[in-house]
Amino acid sequence: MQTLYRPAVLQLFGFLIGLSCSLDPRDPNVCSLWESYTTSVKESYSHPYDQATEEPCSDPRTSYRCTRHRITYKTAYRQAVKTEYRRRYQCCPGYYESGDKCVPHCTSECVHGRCVAPDRCQCERGWRGVDCSSACDDRHWGPDCLRDCKCENGALCDPLTGACHCLWGFIGLFCEDSCPAGTFGKGCKQTCKCKNGATCDAATGECTCQEGFTGTFCERTCNKRKCQARCSCQNTGTCKGKGVCACSAGWTGSVCTEPCPEGRFGPNCTEECVCHNAGKCDPVTGQCRCNHGFTGSRCTEECAAGTYGEDCKGVCDCANGARCFNIDGSCLCEPGFSGPHCRNRMCSAGSYGMHCEQKCVCEEKHTLSCHPMKGECTCQPGWAGLFCNETCTHGFYGHGCVEPCLCVNGGVCDSATGRCRCPLGFTGVHCENSCKSGTYGKNCSLECSCENFIDCSSVDGTCFCKEGWRGPDCSEPCAEGTWGPGCNSTCYCSNGATCDPADGACKCSSGWQGARCDQPCQMDTFGPGCLRRCDCVHAAGCQGTTGECHCLPGWTGPRCSDPCPEGLWGSNCNQTCSERC
Template structure:
């Protein structure tokens, strides 16, 4: 049975013993508990608050959270039972005890794996190595030359003495003694069991020879059986075993390993090139190159950029040349300028193309042919100036003015010779004759029987006309008393003359002649327009009887004009 279930049973037994009435009323519902009195809750273990809705904090447990937890070392306290749940590395009912040596972790159930007498962290199981050992499980001795706790100490043994990895004490080779094996048993320069042999080493290059074997111990920078050989290139120091770090052709000191940089480089290992603008040994000299020329970090010589030459690159390429060293010849044509850097051509106004070999395209002019010709009626414009080349018949700056009347040709410079109102073509000066005229200069009228534009139309058959039709309009020139397109219609009453354009002025019923408008008075009237009454006159015997008076009329013998009062010779 779980602790929570057992606790619940105990709680119900407790309620029974105190005689809690289940009939009590609480205004707020007891969330985790029972109402034992009006507005009074009895909380279950692990809960508190007026209505038992608040869980116990980490330091309290039991009903109403009234009991204080006894757990130690960050252990968790059960809010219902008060039991302690220990953190890793601890045990005991209050978690007050560390794990036994050799165990660690939750409930101290895990076994430590540390070696060589190392102690194990009771929480994580991490090994704490004793002096002289290293590794995750302290399984390794300190590396050669190191000793002590965490192998943090450096051995001080010399002359081939071996260092004890735990304490750092030295185990000397035969022929040496002292705390660090620094004492040579034989006097300097001698060796052997009786110290009666002379060392064969080169004295200036040797610390000493081995007191037993006579082996030479060379000074830094020297090697060989007798310490009479310098270090090989790239090595230095004791026994020439250390590798030089010098770069870029630097010299390495065989003793110290210090680098002597070649010109153009600097830095401890001579890996850094000279900063821009400097050159030489230790980059101590200043460059004198101009126009962004590249300065050699070694000797300061200038490598000119394209378009420049001279020792310090201060001189532009001569005209007509370009490129590195000004060794290339410009190819620009028609006055184009050559870029000394890359040889590209800057064309003169009016030209284009890689070599300025092409004139501007139609409609463009000027530098780079970037301008547009502003011409209306022209054969393009001048590629350099943009001046419009006017077509014949046009003039003006933009060729937008047609030639004035009487002028023609380029810029309207030629006079016209057309006559009789003819127009002159501004393009070629040819005369465009007005209707009714012909000839090179329109000096003649149409031939009889023709009229109109270019005299191309045939006259109609005029009936009562004075001749062929009009050379301009083609109209018939009617005789007096006739009208109509063909002059075949007699004048209507009260009209007379050519084309019947006149109105008769006869009065008192007089007859009007369609030919000349003469009035023929009725009896009793007289006068030019028959407006005067005729006075009675006595008759004389033998005189004719005349009832009326009028201008004499010719006899009407022509059937077509009978009764019109027209002349008979029409």
């Protein structure tokens, strides 16, 4: 009982430690993935308002003021439920969490050694095998080390299975065969580059030249007595002394023919690199080439939500809340949905439930879909409510009825699309423009039938007449004695004067003057408005209407320029002289 109790206590203790510790994202063995969560937020949006101002009308001849509209926006707030994404950190594949560190995990316990990398044990002296559990020497294998190894040419024997691990330059079940001519290296998979009959070392690929040839690959001729010392280093490696090569980045070995093993890079493969999630290390630069679905300098980051594939450049196409597989973009459907993009309901239309036994209660003609598992209704644009039987609240439209309508001047917003249906007299995307002068009606498509007008009603085309005109089409002048807008003002002109129908100004008849034509002409003026001057010589003025001269006594003629004829005298020469004269 005690032996069972102790591991359980340790496991619980480890679990509690794990809860109290958090991983450091900077740990090279910590990977990240994206997880979704919903949150209620207060979001701001720009709400439109119709701002109306009174401004002088465009016609300078009128004193009317016209209403102008323009849309202004103010910040408003509303509650919304949003799906957000956050990184979650965990140990990379091949590692497990220990405290706040990620340490390598070996599937088989390292019995006499320690785990230094995923599934790689470093054995203590005298122990061999994948799990460091065998004490066999290099010539024996098996549970009791009683079986002899049959490996040849210096090959090592696996202490557990007896399998031979051939040295470079040898192949075969027991490593009994040298590499075929023209090949060398591990598994004899590399091709020799030696020329001019040179021999190729089966292990390293180093060329041994015939007499008279030199160069790394014996490619140059030389005088056999004067052949310069040759450098055997391949792949741009350089000689640092006899038989010593300094290999360029990506290569190692005695003559630089061995590519860097996985996880190593740089000159002579001295640098170590760790690429997670099956990423590959560039043997020259050490940069990780990430596998599909991962990114980051060490390939520790899963593609962000909505992306997948190589370099995370693919864009996911998954419907109905499905999660996109970060590697190939395939969709992981939510319960109740199927198909490549999770667009197919597993229940027939109108039903839902574990066995599709429930009937959907959504208003069918206003519903996009009924959730096949929960029966929840997803409404068409313009509809809301649990059963999609409610229209959008006034002023809102679209999916979920959360988009604010932008219509002004009494325009009606389409609850599905948000398009504005303008009232008579207005046009524009938001019904923000009044009809242009001379047009009216729906979409301002009708022309006004007015003659002497300032403007017409943009709603029904009613004519607004200029001063001095009246009638339905402003074609009738004001009646005598009236003037002004609508001919509603009365003229106050005297002595037969006429009244201007536009501004009410009096046009005086001959012999009269003044604003109301109630003042006679002065002595030396006559005519309409007393604007003409009398043309008399010996006169006391002229008649105000005709300009006829009033001659002084003793004078006569049209201009009073002639003296009375012989024998006549007095006013108008109407007196006869007596015999005494």
